[in-house]
Amino acid sequence: MPDLVLGPLLRHVDAVSATVWVETDAPCDVAVAGRVSPTFTVAGHHYALVVLDGLEPGSVTSYDVRLDGVTRWPREGADAPSVRTLGRQDELHLVFGSCRMPESRDPAESASWGTDALAAYAARLTGGGERPDLLVLLGDQVYADETSKATGEWIAARRDVSVPPGKEVAGYAEYARLYHESWATPAIRYLLSTVPTAMIFDDHDVRDDWNTSLAWREAIEATAWWAEREEAALVSYWVYQHLGNLSPAELAADDTVKAVMHAGRDGGDAHGVLREFARAAIREADGAKGTRWSYRRDLGRTRLIMTDTRSGRILREGRAMVGDGEFAWLEANAEGDVDHLLIGSSLPWLLPHVIDRVQAMNEAACRRPGWRGRFAERLRQAADLEHWAAFRASSERLARLIRGAAERGAATVSVLSGDVHHGYVAEAFFDRPVGARVFQLVCSPLHNRVPRWLRPFFRAGWWHPLAAALWRWRSSVRWRRLAGPYFGNMVATLRISGRRAEVTVELAGSGPVLRPLPAVSMSAPPPP
Numbered sequence: 001m002p003d004l005v006l007g008p009l010l011r012h013v014d015a016v017s018a019t020v021w022v023e024t025d026a027p028c029d030v031a032v033a034g035r036v037s038p039t040f041t042v043a044g045h046h047y048a049l050v051v052l053d054g055l056e057p058g059s060v061t062s063y064d065v066r067l068d069g070v071t072r073w074p075r076e077g078a079d080a081p082s083v084r085t086l087g088r089q090d091e092l093h094l095v096f097g098s099c100r101m102p103e104s105r106d107p108a109e110s111a112s113w114g115t116d117a118l119a120a121y122a123a124r125l126t127g128g129g130e131r132p133d134l135l136v137l138l139g140d141q142v143y144a145d146e147t148s149k150a151t152g153e154w155i156a157a158r159r160d161v162s163v164p165p166g167k168e169v170a171g172y173a174e175y176a177r178l179y180h181e182s183w184a185t186p187a188i189r190y191l192l193s194t195v196p197t198a199m200i201f202d203d204h205d206v207r208d209d210w211n212t213s214l215a216w217r218e219a220i221e222a223t224a225w226w227a228e229r230e231e232a233a234l235v236s237y238w239v240y241q242h243l244g245n246l247s248p249a250e251l252a253a254d255d256t257v258k259a260v261m262h263a264g265r266d267g268g269d270a271h272g273v274l275r276e277f278a279r280a281a282i283r284e285a286d287g288a289k290g291t292r293w294s295y296r297r298d299l300g301r302t303r304l305i306m307t308d309t310r311s312g313r314i315l316r317e318g319r320a321m322v323g324d325g326e327f328a329w330l331e332a333n334a335e336g337d338v339d340h341l342l343i344g345s346s347l348p349w350l351l352p353h354v355i356d357r358v359q360a361m362n363e364a365a366c367r368r369p370g371w372r373g374r375f376a377e378r379l380r381q382a383a384d385l386e387h388w389a390a391f392r393a394s395s396e397r398l399a400r401l402i403r404g405a406a407e408r409g410a411a412t413v414s415v416l417s418g419d420v421h422h423g424y425v426a427e428a429f430f431d432r433p434v435g436a437r438v439f440q441l442v443c444s445p446l447h448n449r450v451p452r453w454l455r456p457f458f459r460a461g462w463w464h465p466l467a468a469a470l471w472r473w474r475s476s477v478r479w480r481r482l483a484g485p486y487f488g489n490m491v492a493t494l495r496i497s498g499r500r501a502e503v504t505v506e507l508a509g510s511g512p513v514l515r516p517l518p519a520v521s522m523s524a525p526p527p528p
Helices: 107-113 117-126 149-156 172-183 186-194 214-221 226-245 248-253 255-265 271-282 324-334 353-366 370-382 392-407 452-460 464-469
Strands: 004-013 018-024 029-032 035-038 040-042 045-052 060-062 065-067 070-073 082-084 091-097 134-137 197-199 295-299 302-307 340-345 412-417 423-429 437-442 478-486 490-497 500-508 514-516
Touching (some): 004 045, 004 082, 004 186, 004 226, 018 029, 018 226, 035 045, 040 271, 045 172, 045 226, 045 248, 091 117, 117 186, 117 490, 117 514, 149 172, 197 226, 197 302, 214 370, 255 271, 302 324, 324 392, 340 392, 353 370, 353 464, 392 412
Parallel strands (some): 134 197, 340 412, 412 437
Antiparallel strands (some): 018 045, 029 035, 029 065, 295 302, 423 437, 423 478, 490 500, 500 514
16 A cells, blocks of 8 residues: 655645645555645656645645545644645745755764754744745755765665765665655654745755866766766756746646656656656757756745756856856846845855955956966865856846846845855845845755854955955945854745845754844845
8 A cells, every 4th residue: 555755745835726745655646635646657766746726815725645545644643734825915924045964863963963953943833833935945955965874874785885976876766865864854844744845956966066167067077977966866856846846837838747747647657758858958058958947936926036056057158157048037037016026046146255256256267278277177166166256247147137126116136045054144236226125145054064164264255355355356246244144054034024024044053942143124224
């Protein structure tokens, strides 16, 4: 009799519909709130995405999960999860963060990573805490290159780890193990079953420094194991993350979704379909990639545009964070009558000033011929100099996009980011006044660590005299830090009410309680 392996995950929710994702241990029919979908199979693993339609705006619908008619979730004695559709157009409660190692039973590993801020937030929710409208996970949901002790031992029991990639993830089954390890603990499972999620990947979902530069790509592609690894990463990302990012209308129109479901109806395995899809997504031709992972969600008077800053990079024909076609898509979707525009980017657009200018300087140095360029490239890879600032033309184009949105009537435009293992709030200013306030909001990590010796360097990155010495590499945008830098595991909350907004960062301590830091108003007049 079939049973749940993972889930349920509540994914896309709007005013009248929702999607619920599950993984099962056998093919079956999956029923959620009276709607039924058959499973599809990928590499011997079984999944379903159930679309709940015809819901009422602002309603709450409790649900269970039944496999071939037998209730498998919630477990006995547990509360049933529920779907809360969007109601008011001008209110939004959004939680975000990035970079999350799994919870570990190994004492040394657990002590090294500290308290899991997302698990602490989930525990508060299970205890009756206020439920957000959306959880935005901004990359590094799993660490394929830095596996936990338990996963490393599991991999070692399956294959020879004395040959590359060692205890790093090699194929699809090992990726499935990572997602189970990250999402199957009770508190996280409850959180994901009752709070909608929007996700995007970053480098560790595939490998550290993924697509840093053409030199990095050429070196990694020369290995015997990389092609299978990257392909498995994108196939698993499509199944575990991207599929749930899509709205019901997008699901119905998506050719890959249709091909996967068709394979399932015929009793086949869709792994081959998704492998071909992944190969096309990886391929760069004519300054474009074979797919667009970026997507948009409208949340009443707020719009969220989630931006792929990893797979979409153009490296062989020029250098850009995303190709011209995808950037045109971003620009088109930034238009419209909204009060708040949110741009989800795993990588910060605005870094500490010194770090920003060093990255721009390094990008220029990498183009130099001879040993100087080679040295700059080694430095780029060693120091992770591959954020928006290291794609300066793309960064300036994003600045123009944001300035345009700020001039069209929005109250705020904010870039939500993670990756850099510290948190801060910065406000941007342009060469002319704009109607909206513009922010960079950074929250990272949810559950990881940053060596203490690095913290002074992050603080020094905001030191204006040092930044002034690098004035030649300045951006066209000015910005000032309003809060932070914060260190430690953290989760951030963005609250929107009408045309007002505020952001609060909460830090995890030694126990499961989160400590809120002072909220930063995003609506008051800017500081002088």
